[in-house]
Amino acid sequence: MDINRLKSLSGIRESGEIYELVGITDEAEYGYGGYTGETNTDEQVVATFDSEEAARAYVDRAMLRSKRPGRYEKKFRNNSVLAGCTDYEIRPKANTSVPHNPE
Numbered sequence: 001m002d003i004n005r006l007k008s009l010s011g012i013r014e015s016g017e018i019y020e021l022v023g024i025t026d027e028a029e030y031g032y033g034g035y036t037g038e039t040n041t042d043e044q045v046v047a048t049f050d051s052e053e054a055a056r057a058y059v060d061r062a063m064l065r066s067k068r069p070g071r072y073e074k075k076f077r078n079n080s081v082l083a084g085c086t087d088y089e090i091r092p093k094a095n096t097s098v099p100h101n102p103e
Helices: 003-010 052-062
Strands: 019-031 034-049 087-092
Touching: 019 052, 034 052, 052 087
Parallel strands: none
Antiparallel strands: 019 034, 019 087
16 A cells, blocks of 8 residues: 555644644533532534634534524534534644544
């Protein structure tokens, strides 16, 4: 097998920047009297991409659209790596151990 083919299958890149897709979840804090008014925010790298455009295209495909005009909520398809997240962030980063260019 060709060495370049092996590199592409393993996700090894010669040069360039890798972008990571970070899933953000917000969880309400509850205490003895109910909701405390505070929220815990958790960030987790869920995938990496070869370009920022590829990451944005993935988010666009994964996001559900509201059928009501004027209403917008960030909700993601159940089969995407962003399922269960309330928001996302795309940022440059290298050397991660998450799915690279998920379908």
